[in-house]
Amino acid sequence: MRDVAIIGVGMNKKWGELWEMSMRDIFVEAALDAIDNAGVDHVDSMYVGCMSGGLFTGQEHIGALMADYLGQCPVPATRVESACASGGAAVRAGFMEVASGMSDIVLVGGVEKMNDVSGDDATYALATASDQEWEAFSGVTFPGLYAMMAVAHMHSYGTTIEQLAAVAVKNHANGSKNPRAQFPMKITVDTVLSSVLVADPLHILDCSPITDGAAAVILCPADRAKQLAKNAPVQILASTQASDTIAYHSRADLTAIESTAKAAAAAYKMSGKRPDQIDLFEVHDCFTIAEIMVMEALGLVEKGKGGPAVEAGETAIGASIPINASGGLKSKGHPVGATGVAQIVEVVEQLRGASGERQVAGARVGLTQNMGGTGASSVVHILEVM
């Protein structure tokens, strides 16, 4: 298996409600940014992570569409879907295409255009990541599912609503230093707790937003990276994925995200890195409780200790385990198919020392964790600057 490196990263100038751009415009802006950042003049193959082009925009066949609008026909172009882990799964597909020797320069993008449908329709589209026959069918939507996860965690470990709010406060503080963030305003625990209740105990400021956006990376064989790249290349030490039951109610442990724990264990083994050798983490904080459960699944804190660790400031930039320096899904935004790719964009920029005000000092190794649904799929990448 060939080693694989990332030589270019790109995103839209700003994520948010991009009314003047269609899905293809959004993708092309991010992809051109990545191509320019890499300094390559062509790509050999493309992958596009996208959760639900059909329900959000009436468009499937998204790989070929994006190859066309990026001027890259006739390269192979495939769309990858794993709900909100679509972006991470797309990077893993691109990783294997380069690792296998099939292609040398692969563009992996992720995109979602979520604001062109009503809020009700967006909620319906997102609910297709849950079990349609047993969860969505009975009327539960994602805030409801994550609210159940929060209640279970509070019941088992004494996690508090203030600790949930502390995740949002920290991520908005980080996002306030990210020019691309959709919601860069700073907030306080009081702001969160006095915001409207969406699904008890989750307030609206515990929830990631509806976002239009895209992100892209350029991959190549590691042994060609230094020759090809115009910016510091970053090696992909591990690219792993795991699945779990589609329905939350089928899990053996309602307070755990087992797919993340399993993908992380495989990634630590593949990379030869322990959690304490990793300098920063971009994780899937679709709701504040998710970040706490993911910290535990990654082995960054003991089971049940996620809430207190966040509240104590241990996950801030400059602290021992910096999590979501980008602002996370919560502040940066969560265009579902793009998120997994954007996490990698953030880590690459951090490892290059190019993150400005939100730089994690001296970062050399980073981890991304991207998940779909209530954790029916998780993708983990570990990256190291070359």
Place this chain on the structure above:
Amino acid sequence: MRDVAIIGVGMNKKWGELWEMSMRDIFVEAALDAIDNAGVDHVDSMYVGCMSGGLFTGQEHIGALMADYLGQCPVPATRVESACASGGAAVRAGFMEVASGMSDIVLVGGVEKMNDVSGDDATYALATASDQEWEAFSGVTFPGLYAMMAVAHMHSYGTTIEQLAAVAVKNHANGSKNPRAQFPMKITVDTVLSSVLVADPLHILDCSPITDGAAAVILCPADRAKQLAKNAPVQILASTQASDTIAYHSRADLTAIESTAKAAAAAYKMSGKRPDQIDLFEVHDCFTIAEIMVMEALGLVEKGKGGPAVEAGETAIGASIPINASGGLKSKGHPVGATGVAQIVEVVEQLRGASGERQVAGARVGLTQNMGGTGASSVVHILEVM
């Protein structure tokens, strides 16, 4: 790059209107058939080709769902989409996972449950494979697009409606020997020409049907295939893909399917096989005109000679270039995400000499061609019995 073999293939007992089965049931039936056919007791990873779970069934996150219902969690499980070429693209993704060395035993399935929505909604869902902003938006659907392709071909090369009908007649004759075919009845040129006109010059018997169905294959490294397999293994000599403009009106040549021509050229090179060394072809006859244009793109006949070749019987089982011995999409059915996988199932069975009444005598090498939209993406595989 490791060589890759197919050691198991499976399908539903019969494709059609499977009212008593949900999408997950349909997939699991085919996947268990493939696992049993391979004789393996586990898989390391899964891919699922599916075009539009969201619009057809309100379900995305299809990889994890199928891993769950197949009892395979926590294996990585990813859905791949390239419109009606989703199945072929999924096989190519699985091929690269094995070729790279990331996994040894990979299950690739394809599935679509199309009958649970109205005909209008199915037509809308299928139209998302075209350019939503320039084609679907203006009201054209796939029968209309392929009707334009037929008219262009008739104008340039004198192709006749009787030649189009001859494709359907031949494929139904083949399908009448396939117990899994949705529409196994034999038809005549007169039956086609007297059937209802859908989009001039295409009659309803020029069009493939709306189908519920799934298919699956099991891949492994070629050097382990003979040891693992309980039935004759088949090597994947080439797995190639190409893209073209999403919109039909953007093509330089309206009578050609360039993505197929380019994927085929790459496949002939990768495999070292010329078309005259290939014993049978399963191609994407979503409409009768498609089979004629694909024959030309694959280089099986000269440009413009596809219609006369079909009419002269050159593509029947037992003739010089047997095409769609399975009955093709036309008679076997076309569950869009499953078709590319099912084409490979047919070729593997043929190369094993296990195709009963429709066996192509002495077949050792076969080719599959699967495409999305009006040819914005094409996937070609060349297989040889080991």
